[in-house]
Every structure is written in structure tokens, then in C-alpha cells.
Amino acid sequence: MNFTGIIKHIDLLGRVKFPKGLLKSCNISPEDLVQIYQQNNSIVVTHISNTCILCSSNENIHIFNNKPICKSCCFKILKELNLR
Ligand SMILES: [Zn+2]
Structure with missing residues (x-):
């Protein structure tokens, strides 16, 4: 410090x-x-960081487990999980 x-x-x-x-x-x-x-x-x-850790976008960022993830990637993950 x-x-x-x-x-x-x-x-x-x-x-x-x-x-x-x-x-x-x-x-x-x-x-x-x-x-x-x-x-x-x-x-x-x-x-x-305000860029998505998955795609580097800086739009519609949400913090999940202290990591920035964009809304688009969130939807892609949800879609992938629903397909299993
Ligand atoms: Zn993303």
C-alpha cells in the first residue's frame, strides 16, 4: 500500500x-x-477492466465472479448450456 x-x-x-x-x-x-x-x-x-474477458467487447459489461463478461457472451454461454 x-x-x-x-x-x-x-x-x-x-x-x-x-x-x-x-x-x-x-x-x-x-x-x-x-x-x-x-x-x-x-x-x-x-x-x-471494463472489457469482456471472452471477446474484449466493452459494451454491456456485467461483473460475474469479479470478472467482466459482456451481455452477448452471457447469452452465448446460456445458449451453450441449454443445448447440453
Ligand atoms: Zn464478450
Whole structure:
């Protein structure tokens, strides 16, 4: 864990803005997906790729078991499973 020395207020709606430089250094762009979880008494934010692990599409992404899968591939998997 790298401490940035950055201290931010949480706004009245519970939001925190991340500095652009920090996002860039973590290779996180606007519209990217992040996963938020609690670890002991801390909140951890991790970057999740927003491209499908099966076809590399970046449209209609759903997270399944912490992996991004597009809607089209979900339907293809369901269709394949129904054929067995
Ligand atoms: Zn896909």
C-alpha cells in the first residue's frame, strides 16, 4: 500500500473525488469500473477492466465472479448450456 498523503472530505451524499493524477497513475479512466469492498476498518477501491474477458467487447459489461463478461457472451454461454 502506498500512502499518497492526500486527505479528502466525503461530501453530503457520501462521495469522494479522486485526484486525476492518482487515477492516471493507477491507469483508471473516467467510465471505468471499480470494485469497492471493506477490509477490516478500511474501504478499498480496485480497478476492474471494463472489457469482456471472452471477446474484449466493452459494451454491456456485467461483473460475474469479479470478472467482466459482456451481455452477448452471457447469452452465448446460456445458449451453450441449454443445448447440453
Ligand atoms: Zn464478450
